[in-house]
Each structure stands twice: as structure tokens, then as C-alpha cells.
Amino acid sequence: MPDPTPPPSEDPFADLYGRLPDARSRADADGDTVPKSRREAREAAARASHEPPAQPPTVAIPVPEPAPEPAPALDDLFATAGRIPPTTKKKAMKTKKRRRRGLWIALVIVVVLVGGAAGGGLWAWNAYGGQIRSALGWGESKDYAEGMAQGQATVTIRTGDGGQQISQSLYNAGVTKTADAFYDMLVKLPSSPTFYPGVYKLQQQMSATAALQALQDPANKMDYTAQIPEGLTVSDTISRLSDSLGIPLSDFQAAVANPATYQVSAGSLEGWLFPATYTFDPGVTAQEVIQTMVNRAVQSLDAAGVTPDQRQRILTIASIIQREARQRDDFYKVSRVIQNRLAADMLLQMDSTAQYGYNELHNGTVSSSEAALTDDNPWNTYVNKGLPKGPISNPGDVAIDAAMHPVDGPWLYFVTVNLDTGETVFSVTVQDHDAAVAQWRQWCVQNPNSGC
CATH class of the missing domain: 3.30.1490.480 (Endolytic murein transglycosylase)
Structure with missing residues (x-):
């Protein structure tokens, strides 16, 4: 059996270490506070005896360091593990968003590279374009950006x-x-x-x-400026003039009531209010505006070589051309059809004249109602031979020139077969015309909302 008494230590200070107080202890048996080190003990003794502290010995005796504070219990660690400080949480969320955006940017780069190499970019954009735009803050704008004007x-x-x-x-x-x-x-x-x-x-x-x-x-604001397009009636024209110039409509109605005021012998100023853009001086009156427009019509008639005694007739033909033709070249063909039918003593049968006489010129379609086609009024060329009583709209320069200079051709009929493009078929025989009308009707079936 081994000897329970340990052999004496070879270290001469071993017994001294054994007799030193434990620095980890806070009080002795009597409850007095025990110094943590010998230095503190000497300083305490010096204070008690009012003597200066003794110099430390030349041989230092190491003293064990104080024990570290006890580690927190595992339960405490688990209890606080789920509680993240608010500032830390916000930083984490921002970091996560940056990482997500970075991933999408990386995806865009990959899409571009793949698209350039193998055409996969279009597929990827079609498949993930919405997500990419959303992630990067993109989106289709309904508005132009500033600076694009x-x-x-x-x-x-x-x-x-x-x-x-x-x-x-x-x-x-x-x-x-x-x-x-x-x-x-x-x-x-x-x-x-x-x-x-x-x-x-x-x-x-x-x-x-x-x-x-x-x-x-x-x-x-273009003060005292009015834009009047071709093909409007007098009623529509003076309404636009009132809106643009700020002059009461009643003033314009009174101004157009008597054509003789403007040296026009016709019973109406229909056809005489030339379509153009006008700029007037401040304070202009309705009568002065109308006089300016009539003067402009006379200027156009003179430029086309129309003699004064033929002005009303040419304006009447030009007004029909303005309403019937869709393309510039067709103006001169429509004029030829009118001349050929008049020469052959045929009814002109122009829908625009029947619609004007029956007050359905602006019903939104090119087709005429049965009532309009059969109504016996002086503008209906389905009932009355020759030209209508007077103009049915205000024609522009091209229509006036076409009325004076029709192109050569044998046509007696025409019909616009595509109202979107203005494609018009001109025919010599009624059989060819009927075939073109059938083409127009088929187009209308396929395009029910295009003004048929």
C-alpha cells in the first residue's frame, strides 16, 4: 500500500505557498476582508502603522491569478440566442436585400452573355423579364421621361x-x-x-x-389662332372658330347669316370658308374673321384659274371631291368620274350629297341610310340629276385644283374598298363596280368597327 504522507518537496518555497492565503477567497474565518495580493497586504499594514510600505523582496513569488468570472449557463445562452438587437436585424435585412439584388444583376449579366452567344437571352427575358424588372426597380412607364421633348x-x-x-x-x-x-x-x-x-x-x-x-x-397659347381642316361644314367651322378665338358662337352665327356681306351671291357661305390656319390680331370681330376666310377662298379660286362666274360651280364640285376622295391622286380621278357622269347625263349618286341633304353627313359611317338616299332634297344626287344645289363642305386647294383639272380617264364608278388605307377602285363598267362593292362589303365584315 502506498504511503499516504507525501514526501517533502524539493522546492524550498512549497511550504510557503501552502501557507499563503487563497487569493480567490474574499474573507478569512473572522469575516475580515483578505487582500488579493501581498502588495495590498503590505500597503494595508503600512496604513495601519503609519509607516511607509516595505520594499518588495528581491525574489518574486508568483501568486495565482484570480479565477475568471463563471461562464454563463447554457440555458441563458439559448434564452438570448433568438433575441437579435434591432439595429443588427435591420443591417441583416439590408444585407439580404443587397445580396438578392446582386443575384438578379448577376442573372441579367448571364442572360446578356448567353443571349449574345446562343440566342437564349430572348427566352430568358420572356421567362423572367417581369421578375428582373421588379428586382431592379424597372417597369414599363406610361409617361415620357423628362428631357425627351x-x-x-x-x-x-x-x-x-x-x-x-x-x-x-x-x-x-x-x-x-x-x-x-x-x-x-x-x-x-x-x-x-x-x-x-x-x-x-x-x-x-x-x-x-x-x-x-x-x-x-x-x-x-396661340392667341387668336384657329386651325380649320378641310371638309368641314359652315356649322362645324364657326363652332371651331368660337372655341379657338374666344368669340361667342352667336356672333359667328350672325356673321354668316348674310353671304352678300362678303360679295357672295349664293344663298349660303357653304364652301366659302377656306380651311387653313389663321392668326388674327387681338380684338378681331367675327365678321372680320369670316371676311378673311372668304378672301382666302377667292385667292385659291383665282390661283386655280376659276373665273368669277364659275366660282360657285367649282366650289360645289370641289366640296364633293373633298368628301369622297381619300388619297391625293384620287382627287383628280373622282373629279373625272363627276365630269364623265355629267357628260353622260347620269345621276351622280354621291353618298356624301345624300348625307348632307338629309343631315347625316357626320353620323360616323360612309354608308347612307335608305331614308337619306330616297329623300327628295335639292342636294340628293341619287334623286336629282346634275350637281347638288350648292357645296356640301369647305374644300381645300387640292380639291379646287382637281375640280378644275381632272385627270383623263374613262371611269364612271368608284368605291373605297379599304377605309383604313383609303384604297379606292375605279371602274368603267357596272359589273366591275359591283365586284368592287362586294370587295368593300367583305372588308367591312372583317373590320366592323372601321366606319362602314
Whole structure:
């Protein structure tokens, strides 16, 4: 059996170490505080005896370091593991978003590389384009970006036009990118802006916000400017003049009531209000406006070689051409058909004249109703031979020139077989004409909403 008494240590300080107090202990048996080190003990004794502390011995005796604080229990660790400080959590979320965006950017790069190499880019974009745009903050915009505006455009605001009508007019003029971009912007405004009738100078490819600012800027309003297109009647013309110039409609109605005021011997100014863009001085009257338009019509008649005694006749033929022809070259062919049918003592049978006489010229279709075709009024060329009583619209320069200079040809019939393109078939025989009419009817079946 081994000896329980340990042999004496060879270290001369071993017994001294054994008799030193445990520095980890805080108090002795009597409850007094025990110093942590010999230095503290000497300093304490010196304070008690008012003597300076003794110098340390030349031989240092190492003292064990104080024990470290106890480690937290496992239960405490698990209890706090799920509680992430708020700031740390936010940073983690931002980092996660950056990583996700980085992944999508990497995907875009891969798509481009693959697309360039093997045409896979189109497939990948079709398959994941929406997700890529969403991840990168992209998206199809209904509006032009600021700074894209270029060129020029004119937009007319008429009396009674609201946000939707103006939005459509801006789109039709090429100002805005979509038909509802301007209106969508308006509904988000805290208050509705006021729009004044007139013609405005803008640019193409403007943002909705820029277009609104332009319409609200008086400098962009073409004061006393009116745009009158070809083919309008007197009634439609004076309505546009009132909207554009701010002159009461009643003033224009009174101004056109007596054609003799403008040295016109006809019973109406129909055909005499020349279509063009006019700019007048401030304070212009309705009568002065009408006189200017009649003078412009006379200028065009004179340029085409029309003698004064033939003005009403040529304006009547030109007004039919203006309403019937769709393409510039066809103006001169339609004029020839009118001359050939008059020479052959045939009924002109022009739908535009029947529609005008029955007041259905603007019903939105080229087809005439049975009532219009059979109504016995002096403009209906399905009932009365020769030219109608007078013009049915205001013709422009080309129509007047065509009335004076028809192209040579044997045609007696014509029909527009494609209302979208204006393709027109001219025929000599009624059989060929009937075949063209059948072609037109077939097109109308295939395009029911195109004005048939």
C-alpha cells in the first residue's frame, strides 16, 4: 500500500505557498476582508502603522491569478440566442436585400452573355423579364421621361373639354406617350387645374407634368389662332372658330347669316370658308374673321384659274371631291368620274350629297341610310340629276385644283374598298363596280368597327 504522507518537496518555497492565503477567497474565518495580493497586504499594514510600505523582496513569488468570472449557463445562452438587437436585424435585412439584388444583376449579366452567344437571352427575358424588372426597380412607364421633348406639336382645347378629352388630344398630337398618361396625372393632383379653349404650342414626347405646365403657361397659347381642316361644314367651322378665338358662337352665327356681306351671291357661305390656319390680331370681330376666310377662298379660286362666274360651280364640285376622295391622286380621278357622269347625263349618286341633304353627313359611317338616299332634297344626287344645289363642305386647294383639272380617264364608278388605307377602285363598267362593292362589303365584315 502506498504511503499516504507525501514526501517533502524539493522546492524550498512549497511550504510557503501552502501557507499563503487563497487569493480567490474574499474573507478569512473572522469575516475580515483578505487582500488579493501581498502588495495590498503590505500597503494595508503600512496604513495601519503609519509607516511607509516595505520594499518588495528581491525574489518574486508568483501568486495565482484570480479565477475568471463563471461562464454563463447554457440555458441563458439559448434564452438570448433568438433575441437579435434591432439595429443588427435591420443591417441583416439590408444585407439580404443587397445580396438578392446582386443575384438578379448577376442573372441579367448571364442572360446578356448567353443571349449574345446562343440566342437564349430572348427566352430568358420572356421567362423572367417581369421578375428582373421588379428586382431592379424597372417597369414599363406610361409617361415620357423628362428631357425627351423635341419638335413641335399643336393641341386644340375646345369648349367643354375635360381631362379625358384633353389627355386624348395630347396623345393624338404625339405629345404624351399614352392616351391616359395625362389624365392619370390629373387625378392625383390635390385640385383640378383650369383649362381655357384655344390652340396651344407644345412639343412631342413631353411628360404629362411638362404638358400640364405648358398648357397652363399663357405664352404657349396661340392667341387668336384657329386651325380649320378641310371638309368641314359652315356649322362645324364657326363652332371651331368660337372655341379657338374666344368669340361667342352667336356672333359667328350672325356673321354668316348674310353671304352678300362678303360679295357672295349664293344663298349660303357653304364652301366659302377656306380651311387653313389663321392668326388674327387681338380684338378681331367675327365678321372680320369670316371676311378673311372668304378672301382666302377667292385667292385659291383665282390661283386655280376659276373665273368669277364659275366660282360657285367649282366650289360645289370641289366640296364633293373633298368628301369622297381619300388619297391625293384620287382627287383628280373622282373629279373625272363627276365630269364623265355629267357628260353622260347620269345621276351622280354621291353618298356624301345624300348625307348632307338629309343631315347625316357626320353620323360616323360612309354608308347612307335608305331614308337619306330616297329623300327628295335639292342636294340628293341619287334623286336629282346634275350637281347638288350648292357645296356640301369647305374644300381645300387640292380639291379646287382637281375640280378644275381632272385627270383623263374613262371611269364612271368608284368605291373605297379599304377605309383604313383609303384604297379606292375605279371602274368603267357596272359589273366591275359591283365586284368592287362586294370587295368593300367583305372588308367591312372583317373590320366592323372601321366606319362602314
